[in-house]
Amino acid sequence: MAVRNNQRIIIHLDYDCFYASVFEVEQPALKSLPLAVQQKQIVVTCNYTARRQGLHKLQLISDAKRICPDVVIVLGEDLTKFRDASKYLFLFVRSFIWGARVEKLGFDELFLDVTEMIEYNVGLLNAHDLATSFFHLDRKDPTVGFAYDATTFQGSTQPAGGKLGNLHKPNSQTTLLPSSITTENGAASNVLEFLDAHEIQKIPGIGSRLAQKLRAQVVGPDTVDEKVTVRDVRQYPGMGPALLEKALGGPGSAKGIGMRIWNILHGVDNTDVLEGRDVPTQISIEDSYTRLETLESVRRELVILSRSLIRRMRTDLLEKNDGNAAHGRWIAHPRTLRLSTRPRPPPGSETARVYSANRISRSVPLPLFIFNLDENLDALAERLVRDSLLSMFRKLHPEKSGWNLSLLNIAVINMVESAGDQKQSSGRDIGKMFRQQETVLQDWTVREPSPHRSTGMALEDNPEMGDSLWEEGEEDDLGLSVVDCVVCGASIPHFAQLAHAMYHAADSEYENG
Template sequence: METTRRSRGLRGKHESIIIHFDYDCFYASVFEAARPELKFQSLGVAQKQILVTVNYEARRRGLHKLQLISEAKKICPDVVIISGEDLTEFRNASKELYTFLRSFSWNDKVERLGFDELFLDVSDLIEHNFSLLNRNDLRNSFFCLSRTDPTTGFDFDASYVAGNTWPACSTDALLLNTSQLDALRLKLHLGSHLAQFLRKELEERKGFTSSVGIAPSKLLSKLVGNLNKPKGQTTLMPPYDLDGVAPSNITSFIDEHPIGKIPGIGCKLARKIREFILQEPIGIDDELSYGAPKKEVLVKDVRLHPNMNVETLEMLLGGPGVPRGIGEKIWGLMHGVDDTNVSKARDLPKQISIEDSYTRLDNFREALAELHMLARSLINRMHIDLLEDELEHLSPDDADVNVIQPISDSILRKKKRWLAHPKTLRLSTRPRPPLNSDGARSRTFNRISRSAPTPNFLFSLTEKTDVLVERLVTEALVPLFRKLHPEKSRWNLSLVNIAVTNMVDSASDTRNSMGRDISKMFKGQDEFFRQRRVQDRSAPPGTYTEEEVGREPTPVSDIDRAVPVAHRGSEDILPLSQDSTVSRDDDEWLFDGNTVYKNLTFVCDTCGATMPTFAMLAHCRWHLEE
């Protein structure tokens, strides 16, 4: 009863089917994809003197991530160490995999989580294929991957779940009377087969393996996907509801997780909760032992604690800088409730961030050198992620070595264009705390930051990179650094980060842009109208030949002669009837090209409407269609 009372009101949305992809050993796999022979060797990716990740062969031989290189070489002397300081290759590989998986999405709900994780909301794709299922022959089903082509897809057996399930179910149990399978369970069957297909495509086409979770929310799909690594997938099966009658698989699944392993509950919040449950203080140094807390507290220990409820969590976790309602949010996460949607796919990043960590950075000369290095990486990354090629029309007189090909009397040249402009430049550092009285130093993960408007010169495409780097450091980053650390010494930094944020998409013709690109409209209008301009090839001004109109020449009235042929329009010329009248306003003049003429007004002899002469043809056609 107590559990039911506490859980009342907790309801998650269970209509969605979310697939979470976690690329196996992503950083090592980037190098293995480029050099396949490395897959059969012990491989470690290093930053500074630490292995940030190792491949599966290295793990089999006793190596693990966050291990000193010197220690790794003692265990495995033939380990291949590759520097992972430059993140460019990892960024490019992550973007390529993201684009590949996005191509299978119908609703464009594809969200990256770091370099090596991705959420895919396939609810609409599953719903469509669910409507196509033949309940009487689930074993011979076809999964359609295209809205327009019903033959694009793959055959599968919808009577069972592909891969693993939680809780584990035998094949015989899954293949019971298929006519009794409810809609939710069948949709999960479909989601599991789609995930299996995408995993195989990812491995065969891109050379990356992945671990996958299938569940009705981002929180649950991420957690359940961790159960069968590497190269495995797991589906969280119903029942899901917290109705107090049947046990919820969601609650049972979440209960066995350490409180600090739940996405959305960071290390600080988890530490406060553990201190409350264990009734003893836990320091950061005492808390970690090989990456895991020495005294673990499971979700069920917190959820079923006699003094634990929403109000207690709010009081325990709230405070300055903490959003209101934190207790209700964490209470919901402990019950597996996560109603956040998968974000819409973005062609551009929300921010570009470059950072590096240090064993000791305690003087301005070294800090200045690091700022130069980070600034160069940031500018290079901005040029890769935020610039696109476009073609520019030039006259022959303006042509240069970048000419591609002549078109009519103009020339095309390739140039660069900014897709977005970040409005904010941010500098962050992580100072080490001073030594304690016993000579030890407390560990901290706190960062301090300062921001400023992004300087306009950063978007220059004519200045050399060296010039931009120097200006960025001296005019923007150094002033921010001085605000963070006004003293010249007595600080020791373990991390420096620079980032550009607050992206504003440039104007373009895409649906996600902030507006139309008017510069392109002006540049292209001359070529557009050139193709539609009436050329007077043989007849004198004011007349048309029989070959041009395909009939007897129409006498040209005095009114028509007042308007040059080139300005009469490119299609049918509507002759004015004898009853039509034209009014001239001596105060209005039109200028077109090198010709100046008075603004002519047409008066319709049918309805009496007055309009400019360029509208008379359409107006008369409207009368004919009435």
């Protein structure tokens, strides 16, 4: 839960080891076994049972098997089920967040702007009976919500000494008490203290490239592997927005980056939470290869990718009318087709190349026949390759052969939503989803005749949620977080926690407990 903006209250949700959790939900027996999800020769993620035995993300499959011979390995190259789960969770969460300010980041993270919900609930707190408070999820129906104790923080507090003590429960949350945000008499704030100890690249918004440049600035260009903390950067002589702009700016970098990073290093991020879209702004599909040498093999792979891409377009861009995909209406039209390849880096290239570089691409207007629903997938895919992709490929790689490609990617981009469509739409199985949501919401509804306070069922007591996708947090998942929050069965009470924190901040007597 992070304050990304002075006026707004933002919750940051993170579904941990997402791919592995999706498999565990399908097969609960997997939970107690070491489970790794494989893409190519890599463990892309693994569950906590596996992590306890020494496995980790981005590990070679061969290493994983050596370290943990009993590891259960499942293939995760087909992202369909992960995409579906991600979409389901996004729509589910958004359905009860007032104002729909829910921003998606990748498959497994969400930012929620809960300002209005918190302010409403803080306004309803009873100062004389905080222990039996009730958090409202619905302005219209006062019985929808959950009971909570507004005299305690959930989990750890920083500085320690909050009423509950230091327990890292539930789910490894830590609360940076709100008083710590404002510094008095020049004393170092808790937020700075918290950030200062961390490596720069752990800070959201500072990726490999910026971290590299910052390290070069602070410890010199040739000792780039040295660990550099936020403190090292902030306390570097002459450091400030201007120096950062000089160190990080240049061709291709965003304007004002110096000020933006300076703010981030102080725990300030003023970017708004964007409304999540119902239609993606691009759809892409790719595969990587150890050898792709003949034009015929390239052609074959392009057909396979095209088939997936058109199938994705039909799932994500077609209006759903009771499963009859053949007669849907396009809710958005991508205008552009892009083909990207990645030539394999020369064998001797030793420099720690930043991954995802080296891609080259060509784009053309997307041919309209691709929207034809009467023609079958295979025929459309063949036609797309023959009419568009092969000539694009020849422009990318004019040489007859010897390309040594490690990757092919095709994408439809430049999405234009159909007029009069707007929100609503998207998502497969929406009907099913909201039926499930109803079931869940029922468990949050107080059933006693006298609705307010007392005996509402808290989320922790809800076995359905306890069994959900949402998993325990990891300590290395660092956020600019006031509460390092993961989505889990107990996540909703975190709203309550924040309401509590704000209540005390307003009274400026939070420390007595």
